[in-house]
Amino acid sequence: MYNAKAYAAASATSPMAPSTIPRRDPTEHDVQIEILFCGVCHSDLHTVRDEWSSFWPTAYPCVPGHEIVGRVAKVGSAVTKFKPGDLAAVGCLVDSDRTCPECQAGLEQFCPNMTLTYNFPDKHIGGVTYGGYSDSVVVDERFVLKVPANLDLAGAAPLLCAGVTTYSPMRHWGVTKGKKVGVVGLGGLGHMGVKFAHALGAHVVVFTTSPHKKEDALRLGADEVVVSRNTDEMQKQSDSFDFILDAVSADHDINTFINLLRRDGNLTMVGAPEKPLPVSVFGLIFRRRSFSGSPIGGIRETQEMLDFCGAHNITADVEVIPIQKVNEAYDRLLKADVKYRFSIDMASLKSE
Numbered sequence: 181m182y183n184a185k186a187y188a189a190a191s192a193t194s195p196m197a198p199s200t201i202p203r204r205d206p207t208e209h210d211v212q213i214e215i216l217f218c219g220v221c222h223s224d225l226h227t228v229r230d231e232w233s234s235f236w237p238t239a240y241p242c243v244p245g246h247e248i249v250g251r252v253a254k255v256g257s258a259v260t261k262f263k264p265g266d267l268a269a270v271g272c273l274v275d276s277d278r279t280c281p282e283c284q285a286g287l288e289q290f291c292p293n294m295t296l297t298y299n300f301p302d303k304h305i306g307g308v309t310y311g312g313y314s315d316s317v318v319v320d321e322r323f324v325l326k327v328p329a330n331l332d333l334a335g336a337a338p339l340l341c342a343g344v345t346t347y348s349p350m351r352h353w354g355v356t357k358g359k360k361v362g363v364v365g366l367g368g369l370g371h372m373g374v375k376f377a378h379a380l381g382a383h384v385v386v387f388t389t390s391p392h393k394k395e396d397a398l399r400l401g402a403d404e405v406v407v408s409r410n411t412d413e414m415q416k417q418s419d420s421f422d423f424i425l426d427a428v429s430a431d432h433d434i435n436t437f438i439n440l441l442r443r444d445g446n447l448t449m450v451g452a453p454e455k456p457l458p459v460s461v462f463g464l465i466f467r468r469r470s471f472s473g474s475p476i477g478g479i480r481e482t483q484e485m486l487d488f489c490g491a492h493n494i495t496a497d498v499e500v501i502p503i504q505k506v507n508e509a510y511d512r513l514l515k516a517d518v519k520y521r522f523s524i525d526m527a528s529l530k531s532e
């Protein structure tokens with residue numbers, strides 16, 4: 181084992197602060213990565229503050245971060261996909277059993293024995309896994325992704341969660357040319373959803389509570405922007421959507437969006453607010469609409485998404501911050517004040 185530098189929260193009410201964590205020495209199938217950038221996902225904030233305690237309680241100290249890009253520092257003797265010096269990326273998953281039907285289908289995000297990148301039992305050294313707010317990480321090569329060489333690294337990091345979490349349901353629900361697609365909430369996930377829906381050829385409508393984001397939404401690829409607190413504007417969109425992706429992190433009225441779906445339309449939640457959302461079944465029944473959810477994506481699809489981003493030159497719009505500003509970044513996330521993802525320059529951790 182060796183010590184890595186990290187930023188950790190000591191409790192649900194503590195700020196993130198400098199810390200040292202143990203990492204395993206790479207075993208034969210492992211890749212040790214020097215982390216260059218790590219995106220700040222709203223899930224990091226939910227976890228650090230233990231907002232999902234009833235479903236997935238947080239163990240402390242907690243080191244979040246699952247949007248990791250870096251350079252390979254060392255590889256184990258059996259590693260074939262990577263060599264020292266290569267670019268490498270890690271998302272939300274670092275292991276699974278590889279044998280269950282979900283794993284065999286390339287859908288490790290549904291594996292009953294998966295290991296998430298942070299706050300999950302660590303099978304190698306005990307305790308829980310520690311994420312990417314750190315100077316290095318050690319991951320089995322099967323869960324390490326290749327980053328297309330043409331992508332800016334700070335902007336590529338958020339693809340590992342915000343990217344695949346929005347790409348995967350769009351592929352699953354058949355977002356293509358000719359489809360009308362809504363994206364609710366223009367944050368980290370939402371702005372990636374807009375870019376993907378646009379690149380897939382759909383007619384894209386953004387729903388935002390922040391009128392000042394209108395110009396940005398159009399620049400990111402939206403065809404229309406609706407301020408969701410404006411009832412008249414919402415009314416005009418009734419019964420018209422094939423698919424709506426909801427990426428909102430907080431409590432909101434889901435029924436107003438379900439009512440915008442056409443017959444057989446689907447609304448998928450990727451946003452994971454702390455409290456349950458009441459759903460009016462009549463909104464579903466009378467148009468045979470469906471309401472579902474979607475978690476991240478498997479390794480195969482994550483690589484497919486990265487390659488798609490390479491081919492279409494898609495990255496996240498990022499505000500690069502030093503790790504010392506991560507607490508401020510969390511406060512700004514709660515005010516929907518991010519354009520549109522914070523990406524931590526991990527070189528800043530060297531001075532701690």
Ligand SMILES: NC(=O)c1ccc[n+]([C@@H]2O[C@H](COP(=O)([O-])OP(=O)(O)OC[C@H]3O[C@@H](n4cnc5c(N)ncnc54)[C@H](OP(=O)(O)O)[C@@H]3O)[C@@H](O)[C@H]2O)c1
Pocket residue numbers: 220221222223224226341342345364365366367368369370387388389390393427428429430431432449450451452453474475476513514516517518520
């Ligand atoms: N399913 C998964 O696998 C998965 C993966 C990653 C993240 N998530 C979850 O997805 C959610 C979004 O994550 P993120 O990182 O994109 O967060 P984010 O960057 O903070 O964006 C959330 C956006 O939601 C909107 N919003 C915030 N509060 C709102 C409210 N009270 N009412 C209506 N809209 C509100 C805002 O957009 P506007 O200003 O445009 O209104 C905000 O920018 C989080 O809950 C996160 O945990 C889920």
Ligand SMILES: [Zn+2]
Pocket residue numbers: 221222223224246341342
């Ligand atoms: Zn995430």
Ligand SMILES: [Zn+2]
Pocket residue numbers: 276277278279280281282283284288290291292293294
């Ligand atoms: Zn499995």
